[in-house]
Amino acid sequence: MYRILFSIILFSSILTCTKDKETDGVYTFLAIVSAYDLNCEICVLEFPNDSLIVRKLIGEIPYNNLYNAVNLSMDDFEIGQNIEVTIRKPQGDEFKGCKTLYASYTNQNIFIIKYRLI
Numbered sequence: 001m002y003r004i005l006f007s008i009i010l011f012s013s014i015l016t017c018t019k020d021k022e023t024d025g026v027y028t029f030l031a032i033v034s035a036y037d038l039n040c041e042i043c044v045l046e047f048p049n050d051s052l053i054v055r056k057l058i059g060e061i062p063y064n065n066l067y068n069a070v071n072l073s074m075d076d077f078e079i080g081q082n083i084e085v086t087i088r089k090p091q092g093d094e095f096k097g098c099k100t101l102y103a104s105y106t107n108q109n110i111f112i113i114k115y116r117l118i
Contacts, residue, residue: 026113027057028086034066036074037107040098043072044107045085058089059108068107070095072115082118087111 034046044066047054051065058067070090077083090111 026086026088027054028084029054030118031083031085033072033077033079033081033083035079037068037098038074039100040068040070041074043069043074043077045069045072045083045110054087058087058110064107066107067110069112070109072112084116084118086113086115088113 029047029050031045031047033043035044036042037044045068046065047067048065054067055065069085069087071094087110090109094111095109
C-alpha cells in the first residue's frame with residue numbers, strides 16, 4: 001500500500017515540477033537612458049551599477065556599456081532618466097525595423113519586459 005502511495009506522490013511531483021521558461025533568462029536592473037538610436041528610434045540604456053553582471057548575462061560589448069532597448073521608444077523617455085528595467089535577450093521576431101543598417105552598430109540588443117520610472 002505504501003509503495004503505491006509513494007509512487008503516486010512521486011509521479012505527481014515529477015509532473016508538476018517543470019522549469020518555467022517565461023522567467024528563464026529574465027533579470028531586473030537599474031538603468032539610465034544614455035542616448036537615443038535615431039536610426040531605430042529606440043532608447044540606448046546604460047547599466048552603471050551592474051555593468052559586469054549585465055555583460056555576463058546578456059552578452060559582452062566590445063567598446064562600451066550601452067544596450068539598445070528594442071522596445072523602448074525614444075518618444076517616451078528623456079536622456080538621463082533613471083529607470084528600473086526587467087530585461088532579457090530579444091528573440092528573433094522582436095527586433096524593430098530600422099531605417100538603415102550601418103557598420104558602427106555595435107550595441108547589444110535587449111528586450112524590456114517591464115520598467116518602472118525612478
